[in-house]
């Protein structure tokens with residue numbers, strides 16, 4: 001909201017504003033303006049949420065010699081709606097409507113005034129279209145459905161073909177639990193056949209999508225609606241000379257081969273310092289040898305990948321690496337869609353597997369000679385989902401993390417999406433926006449303001 005705040009920090013204008021507010025009808029405003037009149041030098045703020053009949057914007061002017069503005073800002077950071085610093089005077093607008101301003105040692109603002117009130121609400125967008133991927137057809141549907149409903153929207157779920165039965169069952173459970181049928185609907189069908197109809201439908205007000213490059217195409221077609229895109233990744237695992245190699249090897253196995261590598265945040269390339277590469281590769285090889293391979297019914301570690309075309313794609317990456325001279329740490333083996341875990345050493349940047357996402361149990365190792373080389377390779381990727389660093393030097397790790405163009409960096413652990421309330425986001429071709437309950441609710445709502453103009457000059461009258 002545009003505020004002409006510069007014109008009101010003048011004390012006379014504040015008094016005038018107070019007088020106007022006092023006379024102004026709303027009883028609540030009277031209370032507040034009385035406070036203002038009586039306590040221009042306020043010691044604390046004590047407005048309880050429930051005492052407010054309308055929401056408002058509080059403008060606190062804090063002189064430089066007054067409180068410790070930095071600590072004040074920290075204290076109110078959760079409730080500050082907007083803040084400015086102008087000519088050494090802090091102007092902080094605090095949104096009342098949904099928060100309690102608990103008292104407080106909130107230092108001593110030099111003065112406090114109301115000069116305009118707004119009612120601000122978050123309104124739902126309408127219909128949210130949720131499209132999850134095959135690898136987490138329920139979890140990644142729920143992480144879209146819950147915030148959409150909490151925010152007051154209705155939802156159309158388009159599950160992945162390979163996860164449609166689970167999604168239909170879940171939506172059936174919602175209906176059995178009493179959800180109105182139109183509030184949550186499920187539409188099945190091949191993405192390539194019904195996708196455009198849904199994503200370009202004028203009734204859809206927001207799309208929350210998780211999947212591969214399809215998301216990039218959808219973004220280009222969708223039009224003027226908010227988009228949440230969680231797409232692919234090529235998460236690098238950077239291991240420095242001082243890294244704990246046993247820990248790194250264990251995380252490479254967990255991060256690279258769980259779900260047979262079919263995870264967006266799987267470790268998808270190892271960038272290891274040459275001096276410790278042989279040791280690390282031997283440790284990973286020993287662990288790969290222990291992975292069980294077979295059907296999911298036998299609870300095997302490595303199971304068939306989702307489709308034949310997916311297996312063919314992975315094989316294409318493996319054959320390209322073979323032709324260009326990568327070292328095979330295991331024999332390449334495939335039966336139908338079942339691909340045995342494979343570590344490819346001495347991978348070079350001219351190989352496809354150095355850049356492309358196999359989404360299968362095949363992991364490339366690129367040997368590097370400097371940290372800069374690792375960062376350069378990670379940042380040269382068109383993806384930017386996550387990455388991880390193994391080192392005992394936390395300061396170095398933070399510097400590398402800051403230099404990496406990814407949405408999240410894990411230090412001394414494999415990349416992972418984390419609990420659903422964690423912010424989760426990808427940069428570049430890995431996504432638009434950020435997931436996590438709060439972020440999703442904000443994305444699936446729009447701010448709407450009603451400004452109650454008082455008879456005093458304000459931007460609306462200018």
Ligand SMILES: NC(=O)c1ccc[n+]([C@@H]2O[C@H](COP(=O)([O-])OP(=O)(O)OC[C@H]3O[C@@H](n4cnc5c(N)ncnc54)[C@H](O)[C@@H]3O)[C@@H](O)[C@H]2O)c1
Nearest residue numbers: 132133134159160191192195211212214230231232233264
């Ligand atoms: N970043 C993340 O949070 C995250 C999480 C899991 C998976 N992924 C990514 O998902 C990919 C694997 O999943 P996938 O194979 O299901 O991805 P995909 O892009 O092929 O499909 C994702 C979803 O889009 C649907 N779809 C396909 N064509 C469509 C179209 N034209 N219009 C609308 N919808 C369409 C599919 O039916 C499916 O429900 C990998 O790239 C992986 O990295 C990302």
